[in-house]
Amino acid sequence: MSKQATPGNVATAALKDQSQERQKAMIAEHFRKLAEAPERGEKCVYTFVPGNLTELIDSFGLLPVLPEINALQSGMRGKSRDYIGLAEKLGHSEDVCTYVKCDIGMLKSGNVGPTGERLPNPDLLLLSYTGCFTFLKWFELLGQEYNAPVAMLHVPYQGDGVVTDSMRTYVVDQLKKKVIPALERISGRAYDEEALKERLARSAKAEEDLVWVLESAKRRPSPIDAYFGGVYYIGPIFTAFRGTQDAVLYYRELRAEIEGRIALGKGPVTPDGEIENERYRLVVEGPPNWTSFRKFWQMFAEEGAVVVASTYTKVGGVYDNGFRHDPNRPLETLADYCMGCYTNLNLPTRVQMLERYVREYSADGFLINSVKSCNSFSAGQLMILREVERRTGRPGGFIESDLVDPRYFSASNIKNRLESYFQMIEQKRAGGA
Amino acid sequence: MTGLEQLLGRAEELYRDLRFTAVSEWKKRNGGLAIGFMPVYVPRELLHAMGVLPVGVMGAGDDLEIIRGDAYYQSYICHLPRSTIELGLNGALDSLDGMLFPATCDVIRNLSGMWKMQFPEKYSHYLDVPQDFDANVGGQFYRRELEEIAEELHRRGARKLEPAALRKSIAAYNENRALVEGLYSLRIEEPWRVPTHELYLLLRAGNVLPVEEHTVMLRDYRAAVLADEDRRSMDQARVLLAGSFCEQPPLGLLRTLERAGCYIVDDDFVQVHRWITGDVRADGADPLADLVLAYLKQGIASPIRYIDEQVKGQALVERVERSGAEGVIFCAPSFCDPALLDQPMAVAAIERAGIPWTSFKYAENTGQFQVIREQAGTFADSIKLWSE
Numbered sequence: 001m002s003k004q005a006t007p008g009n010v011a012t013a014a015l016k017d018q019s020q021e022r023q024k025a026m027i028a029e030h031f032r033k034l035a036e037a038p039e040r041g042e043k044c045v046y047t048f049v050p051g052n053l054t055e056l057i058d059s060f061g062l063l064p065v066l067p068e069i070n071a072l073q074s075g076m077r078g079k080s081r082d083y084i085g086l087a088e089k090l091g092h093s094e095d096v097c098t099y100v101k102c103d104i105g106m107l108k109s110g111n112v113g114p115t116g117e118r119l120p121n122p123d124l125l126l127l128s129y130t131g132c133f134t135f136l137k138w139f140e141l142l143g144q145e146y147n148a149p150v151a152m153l154h155v156p157y158q159g160d161g162v163v164t165d166s167m168r169t170y171v172v173d174q175l176k177k178k179v180i181p182a183l184e185r186i187s188g189r190a191y192d193e194e195a196l197k198e199r200l201a202r203s204a205k206a207e208e209d210l211v212w213v214l215e216s217a218k219r220r221p222s223p224i225d226a227y228f229g230g231v232y233y234i235g236p237i238f239t240a241f242r243g244t245q246d247a248v249l250y251y252r253e254l255r256a257e258i259e260g261r262i263a264l265g266k267g268p269v270t271p272d273g274e275i276e277n278e279r280y281r282l283v284v285e286g287p288p289n290w291t292s293f294r295k296f297w298q299m300f301a302e303e304g305a306v307v308v309a310s311t312y313t314k315v316g317g318v319y320d321n322g323f324r325h326d327p328n329r330p331l332e333t334l335a336d337y338c339m340g341c342y343t344n345l346n347l348p349t350r351v352q353m354l355e356r357y358v359r360e361y362s363a364d365g366f367l368i369n370s371v372k373s374c375n376s377f378s379a380g381q382l383m384i385l386r387e388v389e390r391r392t393g394r395p396g397g398f399i400e401s402d403l404v405d406p407r408y409f410s411a412s413n414i415k416n417r418l419e420s421y422f423q424m425i426e427q428k429r430a431g432g433a
Numbered sequence: 434m435t436g437l438e439q440l441l442g443r444a445e446e447l448y449r450d451l452r453f454t455a456v457s458e459w460k461k462r463n464g465g466l467a468i469g470f471m472p473v474y475v476p477r478e479l480l481h482a483m484g485v486l487p488v489g490v491m492g493a494g495d496d497l498e499i500i501r502g503d504a505y506y507q508s509y510i511c512h513l514p515r516s517t518i519e520l521g522l523n524g525a526l527d528s529l530d531g532m533l534f535p536a537t538c539d540v541i542r543n544l545s546g547m548w549k550m551q552f553p554e555k556y557s558h559y560l561d562v563p564q565d566f567d568a569n570v571g572g573q574f575y576r577r578e579l580e581e582i583a584e585e586l587h588r589r590g591a592r593k594l595e596p597a598a599l600r601k602s603i604a605a606y607n608e609n610r611a612l613v614e615g616l617y618s619l620r621i622e623e624p625w626r627v628p629t630h631e632l633y634l635l636l637r638a639g640n641v642l643p644v645e646e647h648t649v650m651l652r653d654y655r656a657a658v659l660a661d662e663d664r665r666s667m668d669q670a671r672v673l674l675a676g677s678f679c680e681q682p683p684l685g686l687l688r689t690l691e692r693a694g695c696y697i698v699d700d701d702f703v704q705v706h707r708w709i710t711g712d713v714r715a716d717g718a719d720p721l722a723d724l725v726l727a728y729l730k731q732g733i734a735s736p737i738r739y740i741d742e743q744v745k746g747q748a749l750v751e752r753v754e755r756s757g758a759e760g761v762i763f764c765a766p767s768f769c770d771p772a773l774l775d776q777p778m779a780v781a782a783i784e785r786a787g788i789p790w791t792s793f794k795y796a797e798n799t800g801q802f803q804v805i806r807e808q809a810g811t812f813a814d815s816i817k818l819w820s821e
């Protein structure tokens with residue numbers, strides 16, 4: 001590993017962990033399969049990250065496509081500005097979620113995915129409708145564009161902070177009567193519960209290791225960044241790979257690598273190297289910005305700010321509360337998984353979760369990145385800010401950006417705010433609080 | 434002052450009364466619970482049958498200065514939740530014993546949690562309406578939802594939900610809905626008799642009055658306008674207004690559109706009155722099942738309702754035909770996800786049918802209408818030219 005000192009708290013390092021290589025290969029292979037799918041007669045299902053039914057889809061031999069992931073990748077690859085512009089020209093409002101517009105723009109520009117290969121059209125739009133109403137509209141829009149069938153799974157919201165039997169029965173009934181028959185129709189295969197159970201057992205294994213990795217951030221220094229680094233760690237389990245052997249191996253490897261870092265007393269790896277001096281431990285609420293992801297991360301890393309826990313890494317499943325997919329209750333466990341995703345939790349539960357993170361991860365403060373696109377996350381965040389501050393006594397910070405619309409990422413503004421926020425933490429420390 | 438003027442004066446007074454005095458008075462007289470509800474739809478029959486007054490809360494329009502509400506919402510979120518929080522914080526909603534937050538959008542959904550934290554002593558419930566319209570799937574879930582609400586309200590002092598009472602309530606709301614629909618039909622036939630800014634005030638009055646009283650108001654209004662010889666037809670363009678189903682446009686905006694040469698012949702305002710089309714069965718053995726079934730099978734097409742097997746925008750085209758509208762104005766609140774995400778699909782259907790359209794956005798507290806007036810005026814003129 002080559003190392004070179006940089007200003008601040010980061011040392012450059014050319015690090016390519018085995019787990020990273022594995023993830024890259026898994027993704028490349030998946031997109032290759034998708035590109036070849038029409039030729040090979042394989043069918044694909046478009047679906048969303050929160051409340052995805054990956055094990056079920058895979059048990060039918062179908063390939064998932066996740067439009068949100070394509071949108072965020074377009075953001076990272078600098079394509080989203082044009083895609084969003086195109087969608088707005090076509091009549092999509094400037095006020096709505098930019099993931100949707102980015103996806104529509106990509107579709108209208110030839111539907112070329114993140115690896116440069118063309119994505120197949122959907123054979124089914126599996127609308128598992130978890131934590132956000134925009135999903136519903138998104139697939140209505142795509143349903144028209146592709147003239148593809150939609151299978152709806154309405155996942156009830158945890159309005160009272162609990163999952164009731166009635167909610168679970170409703171989801172299971174829909175799985176049995178609507179979703180599974182739709183998957184059977186598209187795949188030409190019968191539902192195979194044993195195949196589903198095998199996949200669910202593998203999910204649980206991977207989840208165990210993922211939680212271990214996320215919780216490693218309770219140490220000082222934290223060996224991981226649980227937001228910027230975290231989005232890579234959740235990649236396989238939030239997308240096409242939950243329930244696969246590849247995912248099991250990925251998380252096993254990742255865990256071993258983190259164990260190694262802990263043994264050496266190392267901090268997190270960033271694109272510019274390792275953080276050698278952990279100055280601030282933060283909890284972050286809200287999705288990251290993708291168009292300036294690296295710059296955004298740098299603003300933290302340079303200050304020695306490490307994110308020790310985040311809620312965004314729970315959008316595709318909350319596992320650190322003990323939930324694991326349970327092969328003994330295959331459909332019920334899928335229902336519980338869907339209902340448990342982060343944005344499907346009510347605001348009091350979200351506040352409790354943040355409060356717990358601040359305490360359990362010994363954070364100096366918590367920060368909200370409020371994105372313009374996403375009412376599901378953002379509506380209520382100012383109240384969350386005050387409430388978490390009140391309950392923990394730690395300073396809260398608030399910045400605003402967007403997911404994939406570069407027009408709403410003002411680097412200087414965010415940097416200024418972060419700087420004053422870090423000063424606030426320093427003052428609090430100096431005051432002995 | 435004529436009877437009609439008096440009636441409209443009363444409706445406007447109710448509309449402008451942001452302290453919800455009518456609700457406190459009702460409570461003093463009747464001693465029952467009053468439960469607020471956010472747009473768009475809740476089954477008011479259920480509350481009524483338990484002796485509870487359902488109270489529609491639709492933000493605060495342009496009459497309230499937002500002092501604290503802005504500290505709860507970022508600038509890129511619609512206006513309705515901030516004025517609603519403001520009303521809660523300034524004590525205007527103290528007469529309400531609770532709030533229902535129907536599954537309209539993420540903003541209202543999250544507001545339900547904010548309410549729980551801000552007003553922990555009050556009942557606050559997110560009403561998750563099904564997006565599956567199968568009686569044995571979504572219907573079962575919805576029924577259990579309603580039963581739970583009924584049980585909780587009973588625990589809090591409301592009468593027990595009894596089938597006989599529910600049948601009566603269904604009948605009362607059927608009558609009320611039919612009268613609302615009757616006024617909408619009259620407006621289609623003779624829009625000059627039922628100006629939209631008046632009809633709108635009547636719909637709003639139905640948010641706070643007990644249904645029986647509102648029914649009388651609707652009936653009196655109809656009789657009065659039919660008898661009013663001074664109301665005459667003018668050369669105006671007939672338009673359908675789409676997208677204003679949640680945060681409501683200010684009254685001034687409706688007047689502006691009318692003055693700009695538009696007869697609004699169909700709209701989405703205060704949709705709770707028109708969400709269910711036709712009558713809910715009022716003589717069944719299981720009236721709760723009938724209420725559930727009406728939701729599943731008789732609900733209107735709306736951006737907040739999953740389209741299922743139907744064709745997107747088709748219902749809007751049919752409404753245009755039924756109302757004899759010559760054009761559509763998409764008139765949605767700024768930052769309203771369901772309305773604005775739906776709009777491109779609705780526009781596509783409207784264009785396929787060769788119907789002219791225009792669009793603009795508003796906030797409930799928009800105070801300047803000059804641009805809208807010009808845009809609507811030009812649209813109305815072009816429609817008139819088109820039809821000549």
Ligand code: SF4
Nearest residue numbers: 097132134374375376
């Ligand atoms: S509104 Fe938020 S949760 Fe919904 S699709 Fe957009 S980014 Fe995702």
Ligand code: SF4
Nearest residue numbers: 511538679680769770
């Ligand atoms: S105006 Fe639109 S976005 Fe705002 S609360 Fe109503 S439905 Fe939701």
